[in-house]
Amino acid sequence: MNATDRTPADLLRSALAADPARPLVTFYDDATGERVELSVATFANWVAKTANLLQGELSAEPGDRLALLLPAHWQTAVWLLACSSVGVVADVGGDPAAADLVVTGPDTLEAARACSGERIALALRPLGGRFPQTPAGFTDYAVEVPGQGDRFAPYAVVDPEEPALVVAGAEYTGAEVVERARSGAPSLGLTGPGSRILSGLAYDTWEGLSAGLYAPLSTGASVVLCRHLERLGEEGLAKRVESERVTAVR
Template sequence: MNATDRTPADLLRSALAADPSRPLVTYYDDATGERVELSVATFANWVSKTANLLQGDLAAAPGDRVALLLPAHWQTAVWLLACSSVGVIADMDGDPAAADLVVAGPDALDAARACTGERVALALRPLGGRFPQPPDGFLDFAVEVPGQGDRFAPYAPVDAEDPALIVAGAELSGAEVTERALGDAPDLGLTGPGARLLSMLPYDTWAGLSAGLFAPLAAGASVVLCRHADRLAEDGLARRIEDERVTATAA
């Protein structure tokens, strides 16, 4: 983190400038056997493409609310940073009827139809795969995002003091997200570059978002994000901690 970083998008830019090749997010789904590792550069590219989709095709503007009906997943992390890049408010598990846009996983499509604005569906399939049949009334993220630009510039500067995130009913500005994430890092065992945190927490609380994305990003560390870890074999977690060179855990 640099002294001038005020938003999560600033943190990502600093991470990209410092070491684009290092791992940032490693994702496991123990229900499917999926493992995906994204370097800072690859993650930032996904964020740029998603931010371009959000700002361009979806016409989202600073202050708009995006309901994210998504689990702890690497694509959710991408959307959180894309929202920060554009200046829209990421509302985790927010009310789609009160949102300007909704982004939903396959288990939340029925609820997402309450949104009268643009609707985006994520299949959450391995390797970012698309739906076999696009859901009626939704854009398929995996279809729309590949053609977006690899570089992103917001139409208007993002104010770090504006609302950026709503989680568990609490509204935080971009500056507050960044400050809280940096403050959480020591308690999570993220003492500097090279630290690697394994998180099994969902993204529906600040603790889950901090451990599963924001604190590792602020600390120059990386996260091993595990979904459905309860399905691991008895010694599976210990093997993963060793194989992934994990230095701290959050569960």
């Protein structure tokens, strides 16, 4: 990645310029058997579409706060980078009542109704599938995002010194996210391109977000992000580490 990258969105742009075809996020859900692999280019396309939805259809602006009520999931990673692209503060597990808009999974719909702004729901079904019926009072992400543009340009330049992320009660600027991700990568076993980390950590702590997204992105590495990993067992985990060519496990 480039030394001039100051926000997570900058990191993604650099990754796209360096090697768009390499894997970036491989996602497993061991409750459903789902496996999805996204190259840098595919991931960046999802981010661009989501950022266009956020900025255009949902009228989000830099400094707005988005309560992100989603588990560790590839679509959560997309939303985190879309927020960075627009300049919206991603408040992971934040209070919907205090947010300008909310993004929720199927298990937190009732809590999300406390948000007085835009409400977006994700079914978290395999292949990004939609709800059989859109929940009342919500926009179905899977219905709206496919029609969004494949390229994104922010209406305003994102300031890396402004708040970008809130997790576990701590607030970080975009520049702090990048710096913390880079400085913490070696302790996660990420030494640069070719490194591949398997993470079963939740996204509700900095450690989970760093291992499951930001540190791999900041070093040119990749992540195997696993939900419900406890169902796999030791033998299954060993087989996955081997088959996915994992170099570090969290």
